[in-house]
Amino acid sequence: MHEFPVVQLGPLNIDISTVIALFVSVVITMLVARLAVRNLSVTNPGKMQNFLEWVVEFVHGVIASAMPLNRVKPFLSLGLTLIMFIFISNLLGLPFGITFEAHHVNEALGITQELLDEHHGEAHVSFWKSPTADLSVTAGLALIVFVIVHYLGLKQNRKHYLKHYFHPFPIFLPVNIIETISKPVTLALRLFANIYAGEVLISTILMLKWVGIPFLAAWQGFSLFVGGIQAFLFTILTMVYISQAAIHDEADEHH
Amino acid sequence: MSLSWESTVIAIISFLILYWFLNKYAFGPLFGVMEKRRQLVLEQMNTADSSRKAAEQQMEEQKAALQQARKEAYEIIEQARTTSSKQADEIVQTAKSEASRLKDDALKDIESEKNKAIAALRSEVGGISVKIASKIIEKQVDEKAQEQLVDQYLKEVGNK
Numbered sequence: 001m002h003e004f005p006v007v008q009l010g011p012l013n014i015d016i017s018t019v020i021a022l023f024v025s026v027v028i029t030m031l032v033a034r035l036a037v038r039n040l041s042v043t044n045p046g047k048m049q050n051f052l053e054w055v056v057e058f059v060h061g062v063i064a065s066a067m068p069l070n071r072v073k074p075f076l077s078l079g080l081t082l083i084m085f086i087f088i089s090n091l092l093g094l095p096f097g098i099t100f101e102a103h104h105v106n107e108a109l110g111i112t113q114e115l116l117d118e119h120h121g122e123a124h125v126s127f128w129k130s131p132t133a134d135l136s137v138t139a140g141l142a143l144i145v146f147v148i149v150h151y152l153g154l155k156q157n158r159k160h161y162l163k164h165y166f167h168p169f170p171i172f173l174p175v176n177i178i179e180t181i182s183k184p185v186t187l188a189l190r191l192f193a194n195i196y197a198g199e200v201l202i203s204t205i206l207m208l209k210w211v212g213i214p215f216l217a218a219w220q221g222f223s224l225f226v227g228g229i230q231a232f233l234f235t236i237l238t239m240v241y242i243s244q245a246a247i248h249d250e251a252d253e254h255h
Numbered sequence: 256m257s258l259s260w261e262s263t264v265i266a267i268i269s270f271l272i273l274y275w276f277l278n279k280y281a282f283g284p285l286f287g288v289m290e291k292r293r294q295l296v297l298e299q300m301n302t303a304d305s306s307r308k309a310a311e312q313q314m315e316e317q318k319a320a321l322q323q324a325r326k327e328a329y330e331i332i333e334q335a336r337t338t339s340s341k342q343a344d345e346i347v348q349t350a351k352s353e354a355s356r357l358k359d360d361a362l363k364d365i366e367s368e369k370n371k372a373i374a375a376l377r378s379e380v381g382g383i384s385v386k387i388a389s390k391i392i393e394k395q396v397d398e399k400a401q402e403q404l405v406d407q408y409l410k411e412v413g414n415k
Contacts, residue, residue, distance in 0.1 A: 018262045022269045033281035040288045081274045140266030
């Protein structure tokens with residue numbers, strides 16, 4: 001498999017491919033959004049504006065399926081940022097890869113002697129991947145969600161939020177804590193695993209050389225689909241978690 | 256795959272930057288425009304609703320006016336009919352009374368003419384009879400007696 005270059009920056013180990021990937025997907029997301037809102041019009045929206053408005057409506061629908069309609073507004077931006085960023089990130093690793101065959105020790109790119117020894121003097125170093133194919137990145141996203149969920153839970157819905165840890169009996173506290181921790185962990189792992197598996201399979205198919213082209217086409221199409229699904233899932237799960245923690249409705253009183 | 260907390264931190268920072276940027280420069284204006292459009296549509300719907308209501312009301316008014324006009328026309332016709340029939344009755348009545356009056360007048364005239372004729376006849380007959388009588392008397396009465404008779408007649412006339 002490919003190795004990813006890690007640079008030592010003082011005490012920090014910076015994974016260059018992750019930084020590049022994050023930078024690129026952030027910039028692409030910004031560009032897409034900015035292009036879409038370039039010529040805003042109330043009565044005569046352009047194609048891009050229509051598209052982004054469709055995305056907004058879609059995310060609005062997604063959030064509204066998780067919480068009461070009147071609470072959707074504050075989370076709309078978050079949901080949109082999540083779904084756009086994750087979707088673009090997921091697609092980033094699909095079209096091509098930048099891979100170097102390194103035969104020499106290059107400490108600046110994190111190619112150490114051990115690495116070369118491990119791969120028999122020929123390390124494949126990749127600079128290109130989906131940022132979401134890196135567990136650290138998805139963990140970062142899940143951490144953001146975790147913080148938002150529990151901050152909102154404590155701030156807006158303190159009584160019920162705290163009570164839910166002792167629900168239905170105080171003895172369930174450990175179970176509830178495990179549940180609380182498992183939520184962001186599964187969030188991060190699910191996204192990472194799906195995208196990472198996709199990319200692993202792509203590089204595996206690439207080893208087939210010419211024979212692999214139809215498989216590659218099929219798998220890239222499927223990865224497109226998986227990328228969309230995972231972005232959607234991450235967003236809706238975030239909203240569901242927020243809804244569970246922060247929003248207590250009279251309708252839920254009987255639970 | 257190893258977890259590196261540096262990547263996590265970088266990811267969090269870049270996500271926050273992205274969120275801030277999108278919120279400020281993309282979604283904010285877009286939401287504003289969408290909200291504006293919502294307002295516009297709402298406004299237009301309200302306008303359409305109110306104009307529809309106004310149209311309905313006008314239609315109702317028109318219908319009422321038409322009904323009123325129809326009723327009035329009917330009344331006018333009815334009135335004309337009653338007036339005309341009354342007038343006809345009146346005319347017939349007048350004609351009848353006129354005719355009867357004329358007939359009465361004629362009868363009266365006939366009566367009076369008859370009476371006049373009878374009176375004339377009577378006086379004629381009286382005169383004739385007097386003449387006849389005087390003719391008869393002429394032969395028997397002398398001058399003196401006749402004078403006496405005339406005097407007596409005159410006296411009688413003066414007494415009357």
